[in-house]
Amino acid sequence: MIKTLSTFALAAGTALAFSMSAAGAETLRLATDSGAEGSPTAESMEQWANLIEEGTDGELEVDIFYQNELGGQQEVFDLFVAGDVDMMINWPMTSYDQRIAIVYTPYMVFTWEEAKEAYRPGGWINGMMDGIYQDIGLKFFGAWPEGFNGVATKDEYATTVEEAGDLKVRVPPIFPMAETVQAMGYETATIDWSEVFTAIETGVVDGDAANVIYWDYEYFRDTLDYYVRTKQAFNTGIISMNLQTWENLSDAHQQVVQDAAVTVMEDHFEAAQEIDQSYVEKAEEAGMTYIEPEEEEIKALAEKVRAEVWPQMEEEVGSEIMDTVRENASEL
Numbered sequence: 001m002i003k004t005l006s007t008f009a010l011a012a013g014t015a016l017a018f019s020m021s022a023a024g025a026e027t028l029r030l031a032t033d034s035g036a037e038g039s040p041t042a043e044s045m046e047q048w049a050n051l052i053e054e055g056t057d058g059e060l061e062v063d064i065f066y067q068n069e070l071g072g073q074q075e076v077f078d079l080f081v082a083g084d085v086d087m088m089i090n091w092p093m094t095s096y097d098q099r100i101a102i103v104y105t106p107y108m109v110f111t112w113e114e115a116k117e118a119y120r121p122g123g124w125i126n127g128m129m130d131g132i133y134q135d136i137g138l139k140f141f142g143a144w145p146e147g148f149n150g151v152a153t154k155d156e157y158a159t160t161v162e163e164a165g166d167l168k169v170r171v172p173p174i175f176p177m178a179e180t181v182q183a184m185g186y187e188t189a190t191i192d193w194s195e196v197f198t199a200i201e202t203g204v205v206d207g208d209a210a211n212v213i214y215w216d217y218e219y220f221r222d223t224l225d226y227y228v229r230t231k232q233a234f235n236t237g238i239i240s241m242n243l244q245t246w247e248n249l250s251d252a253h254q255q256v257v258q259d260a261a262v263t264v265m266e267d268h269f270e271a272a273q274e275i276d277q278s279y280v281e282k283a284e285e286a287g288m289t290y291i292e293p294e295e296e297e298i299k300a301l302a303e304k305v306r307a308e309v310w311p312q313m314e315e316e317v318g319s320e321i322m323d324t325v326r327e328n329a330s331e332l
Contacts (some may be wrong), residue, residue: 033077108328149233
């Protein structure tokens with residue numbers, strides 16, 4: 001990821017401003033790496049902030065920073081781990097601990113019901129993520145679900161490995177995104193979210209292969225023609241807090257922050273599937289062609305991807321975690 005010196009200077013200056021302001025006020029800084037004002041992410045951030053402020057009678061205030069206001073995905077996550085951002089709803093980066101990649105393990109679940117069971121409080125994925133996040137200095141609250149992702153392209157599309165060979169698509173700089181999409185037959189280019197539009201417009205890539213349909217509709221509907229719901233991953237952001245910030249809160253304030261986070265998670269699990277379907281309809285109205293591969297096609301993709309990518313996952317996250325995945329993942 002190439003960034004200018006001015007971007008890094010802005011991030012450093014912001015961090016300094018944070019440390020100075022935090023000394024004189026009980027203000028929490030809540031950020032996201034993906035979601036402008038008015039987006040579903042922004043609405044959940046605002047809900048979390050309002051619940052905290054109301055629950056503490058204003059003793060805690062929350063400043064919100066939307067997509068790109070503090071830098072790119074990795075830059076904002078760096079600020080978060082350093083404690084210059086206190087809370088996030090974000091797509092977790094694996095740079096500090098590759099075990100975080102567990103949430104990106106391809107073809108673990110195939111239905112919303114299976115996903116809810118895995119990510120609910122006490123669910124098998126939630127249990128693993130809590131310990132992993134603590135190890136890098138973060139407090140894990142829960143998932144912020146979006147839904148099953150797919151591949152959005154222009155001019156042509158693919159539902160099989162053989163058809164995908166003619167297409168080059170964008171993946172984010174997160175393991176095992178590239179490995180998964182390559183196993184599906186595509187050529188890939190690793191590109192930060194802030195640079196995807198330009199990459200598609202200039203023909204560097206033929207589309208985007210990481211997101212639920214909301215993002216491809218919202219940002220690329222005038223450029224991309226097809227959205228194929230290949231379901232290689234159940235996309236979910238993570239609701240979390242810097243662990244030092246958490247530990248510095250009073251017991252009463254901790255309870256409010258945690259209860260508010262769980263409320264946001266539960267509310268969004270209820271709303272996310274409907275939101276996702278609404279954007280399918282909007283995309284079709286805008287002229288995009290929405291395609292759901294046949295069950296046999298999804299199964300063929302899943303078998304190939306699991307065979308190629310799960311062993312790579314084991315090398316990165318360890319056999320204990322992958323044994324848990326194998327024990328709990330949906331049957332093909």
